[in-house]
Amino acid sequence: MARVRSTDGEGAGEWAWAPLHLHSCYSFLESCIRLEDLVEFAVDEGLPAVALTDRNGLYGAVPFYKLARARGVRPILGAELDLEAGGRVVLLAADGAGYANLCRLISQRRFMGLDPETGLQSDAGRLAPRFTDAQLTEQSAGLFCLSGHRQGPLARRLAERDWEGARVAAERLSRIYPGRFFLELFLHSPGDAAILRRLRVLGEELGLPCIVTPDAHYLTPADRSLYQVMASIRTLTSLRQAHPEKHLGGWFDLPRRDVLARRFPGERVAVANSLAVAMECDVELKLGEPIFPEFSFLDGRSPEGMLRALARAGLSRRYRTPTAEAQARMERELDVVCSLGYAEYFLIVWDIVQEARRRGICTTGRGSAADSLVCYLLGITDVCPMRHRLTFERFLNPLRLKTTGMVDIDLDIQWNRRDELLDFVYGRYGADNVAIIGSFSTYNARSAFADIGKVFGLPEREVRHHSKQLPHTAAAQIRSAGSRLVESEQIPMDRPPFDRMLPFVERIDQLPNHLGMHPCGVVIGRGGIEHMLPLERSAKGCVVTQYDMHGVEALGLVKMDLLGLAGLSVIPDTVTLARRANPRLQLEVGDLDRISQHDPHAWALIRRGDARGCFQIESPAMCSLLKMLGCKDLEALVAAVSVIRPGAANEGKKTEFARRYQGLEPVCYPHPSLSGVLGDTYGLMVYEEHVLTVAHSFAGMDLGRADLLRRAMVKHRGRDAFLGFEEEFRSGALAQGRAEEEIDRIWALLYDFCGYAFNKAHSASYARLAYQCAWLRSRFPAEFFAAVLSSRRGFYSQLTYVLDARNHGIGVLGPDVNESEAVFTTEHGRIRVPLAQVSGIGQESVRTLLAARARGGRFGSLAELLGRVTIPREDWIRLARVGALDALGPSRSQILCSLEVILWERAQQCSAELFSY
Template structure:
């Protein structure tokens, strides 16, 4: 009887999630219902699955066998709205009907077409129009009119009585109760950006849009029994049981080749063994055995197409596009992936287990993470979408919720609260005070009701689905601003349905590497094989930089925390860097594992292992389970579990296993199997304790190894080609630090860095031998068209000869010209800034005619003599600070009123451990952390007057509420402490130093 049920996927409209709808229907004895969310089918398959999951309905054969006395039959469809008004809702008769409805909506979303007032004639879907007094037209074979019980009086002499078989019961369901109806009103007000009291009645659901018993609903239509019969016939004609799968099957593309799966197996073997010869040569028996083992599992799990599609993406990127990529994540555990050049991580060299990626007992789909440069990823995405047919490829979606406390601001707005009051409610510093306020408590209470509800659909960072059958069998598609069609559910629903995503991601670190290689080729005529990793990891110069902890600009290892860790470990080899990449993660560090690892690293002879097996498997990490692979190894070699069960247990302990009973069975299997190995109960219990405590924090070794490979590539470029590398870092928008830090690093390489110049600068930073010019990108206030146009005009028609020619050729505006003059970008004219600022008004002043018309002859303007106008270095520095965000040729220390630069420099810290000293530092960055007592402490990073880094620690008892006052130089009084050879300053007193003011301030 319930043809029109809304879930919370009817965004900012419905209030009940799907499990609640199903459980409420079950409690009321409802036999069948239709989920029809507004302009989406996000919850359709989840609804069908939830009905079976809750035991309300089972597989069709079980129902027919009479094993189940009661069944809730799930039916799905879509409610179509235009400009907030209901047009009609569609109900799928079967799987084909679901596809018809999804594609009808998808076409409108993709083509940005308005929904028609009348629906098309679907072959496998019903359409229900809302009843209206003036409804008067002949209905098609698949069309009905839904009438509410409150509208039955209007049927008297209504034209629809001439088509009585077309009338059905319409009882929309939107909320669970009166409280949720109030929540619904809040949602509508937020959606409409209006006051709660101003939401019109026709934009809200009525109070009676709740679930009731079928008997109660039929009673409302007792004078029109034929309407109930029509409704029953419609619902009985629907069957979506095909969507129920006791064992979820993969929905990904089954075959890469046209010939099918059997040929895929042959092709994958051929490519993999060709890659094996490239990676290992022809006589590596261990690699061949590993290859054969993996291929058998891949074939058994029907993942040949998945590997081949990923290989095709990588081959296209490396071949036609000459793009550089990084394959990371658990996919790097695979020798097949390594030989297909999907990754550059050697799984044999690192003792990586394929079972971490794929094994015969794995139920959830694995995926590859492929990173490209930030500005090249879209090219790869377009290739994928062009290669595979329409409706068979789409981006994954995401579903954000109202969890963000910023929603409190939205709730405050719909209540009509003044901005000042709302601002005070969103201020974290006033949290305790706000809880005493009744209005604030009301806002929080409303937020608590909506915080887990879906808020809006968006697009996944990089997940792409490539489907064998049309994706529209399972979802309608959106077209977000990025321009790629996107499914209407997220990765968790994709996994539940049976889709494995292809993660095509991006990162700036790859852009650094790619552009550095290009610059080196252009400037030095040197070709670098950046994939020659074996050469890099053995290079003593690279390892020296690692050990000193100074890899600024290098991917993943440049942050203050990572620099400190590298120095504490005296890291000088690949394996230690892999470990560091794992233990630096927040969960590992906060659990105490990082400290334990460092202690054991420096005293390996003092490590006490629980037993021989633990020593054999964990010797590399000194008894600490740093990696997820360590958990697998211990379960396998200590307890005797096979590798598949070991990975299942590892995943379960990390909180990703849904069945508590199945998990307990695995735990029992661990203990039982360990006893069979002859271990004592006490030893087994302790090993299990360590495994269970480490498993939640451990990190994929393959993932860390992928990061470490990229770090070494960056290190190589920084070590041997520092100028080109730092230019590449700047042109790919830096990394962990602010832009000025990388400009400072470029200057430290010996390069002469110049301010932007219209006759020498490009859009981005350029370098020729030792001369580097900052680009126009990064000049605050400079319009994009001039950023592009100025270097383009110069390249087309030669350098600019003077100010007048520059104005004529670029057609620049007065405001933009003044900006460039102030920055010194027209210094090629030989005139000082103030003279140029005077002269620019001759050409672009308010009383002057703009010079923007083409001239038959180039007539030079008269030159006028002006008195000498003074300009100070301090004034220039302030202009650079304003327009670049940093002064280029004027140290931040030079702004200070004092000449004091501290008692010691950063280089002297290790020689003064235990002493209390004064230092002066230029602020670089900070990090706030919460202590066990929920108080705040800070870690700061500074540069001294010599340009060297040093780090500070600010404990709560010696620190004001907020110690940092933004960029600038600080006087620091603190005690020098050392932790595993890394010195830092425990701050006792801390103050920002006074500076010389801008000499033209206020003018």
């Protein structure tokens, strides 16, 4: 690096240092520094190490660690913490023990501010945690402590000339971190010079070393305006409005060496101390090494031995007379699973599924897991991969796992009992070993425009109006949206203040603004996970990881996707209602896997497109496709679930597939070698697996390599990654004796298919559920619609389902205090509306009324009802007006009058009793 001269004549190029106090975008609106830009800056500047010290968290630690290591920069993991004694300090992990202690310390936030009665965290406890000296002391090993800047416990006191308070605070922290406590010297504005001198004097008096490391909130001075916009969003202020948490002026950039030398001309030793501390910090995260929980059900067996025993037992259960092909495939899959060290993972999933079935909770594996015969034999999935000719490599490809990490099995669970199964997971593996995986909410066009519009002073009404005119797209594309969409054209983007807003809207694209919860992800560890990754408590009381799913996977922790699915709730709820309507009916949810797949009533319903409420096939697009197909078998339904997706549908495959399926167009194959591969889809590429099988059959590619080709086509990797396989494909095809013209045609076919398509395993799993829904609806229509209405999560509104039920001759009965339940039920082929559907009624009132009826039986009169149940007057009126009390009187108007009289008399009586003392 070239030697740079500072203004005082000293060589700035000799000022080797390391930034140790730096906020990234993972401080959530306290910084606009992206991790990629930070590492690039460090490389350009020749910085040997950089610390990441986001406020009260390690949210970006894993991606920062990976990015820095990849570019040869030493990543230092730390955090800026708020103290109960006042102020903030910076903690830096020196080693693995320090990282573990920092994780534990941050995780203790989840116990701060808990309400002793509810166990939930108050807003004050959740949003403003304060760490005590006792907590710092307990978790002090392996950590360096820096005294902080303007908000530090020392600087705040010295600014007020409270020498004694500053001295006490410094001595306290130096006792907690002996030999590892440094006084931070800072100069963010000319006014900080006096505090800097006082800090230096305090350090000399107490014998404490000083360190120079600016508190960076943006990379360069040019980013200051963006930081001020983000700080205004965070503090709910306008752009120029002052706030204690906003730095409207000063220098909060990450200075280059020459700038650092000019700002701190006499602090060469303190600057050098930053590099000395950095070289002492060497945390090595063991990424990619699987960490499995402890099992209590192995009974002395090895995980591999137990998995093999379960799979072999499942082979006999699933197939009466297993074929040699099934036996060989099972052993091959088991060998791959065990050799990769994933036997424990399969056992965890099996354990959860077994418990779900024991409790009668409907669950099924989805996604590519259905490509695995072992998953089918364990009961994790319910689609036979032999029958549907599913490819195991699509699910578990050792070549892919080298770059993507652990294999992933997703479970769909009936949504109204998902929490029950989660409670089992917490109980089985220990609450200290389980947490909900976090996810980061990031800015898109709408959210960025809305937040920045408020900062620039736009009225709330105008912000909402214009935000709704923008598409759900990246904020970086907001200008192009104005020219592409009619709605967005109404936004005057070239007029003030919109013209000043848009550059900021584009620049905060994809920046995280807060931590949320993954919709279905759960992490399971061992020995307590709070030393492996930081945790916090959500507003709803759930313990959530500060790392997202990618960070959790990188650490090797087991990640489970337990997704609540409304469609799975409809099936068991329909069966329950059907048995209740007909006590002699012998039907269990498990029996649906053994029903005829050629039921004429179910297929007639599907062919008519009359499938409202049926999982996956009720949308207008699907109903139209099924009518076009005249669908009459499960294989066609599997194809329909996939052909509706963009990868196939955008290529005009819907019409072509329908015509070939109906025999209106001859079936032809792109190449004779593909007749066995594309036979079930009439010569058309429909599934993701077709990329594997076409590349394998036509070009002789290994299925593992073919899967990498398939992966290059999806996950938004773009066509460049896909084209990187072209040479391998062409050389393999030539070795198979294919002609150049044939190779060009098949490669073009794959290239055009590049997009998002369902994998066949996923399509088969969802088609199975769709058919079961159609079978149930064709036989128990009233019970089916009642279950759909209770789920409240269908494709259409509840009113649409009610009207559809009436169109099919199913009556709908209003709410009734003696007949209605907590959910929709049926009575003699008609649907009964629950009390909770009464507009405006409180849920506590509904619970109180149902509990009273369960204890004392039906209500014989209005007087009896009012005598046994106490709920707010407004709820009584609501019930009466909708007819829920009609059975207790001669007419609704008379009931309303009687109700008013009784309630008035009761109020008078209470008033008299109140003043009788």
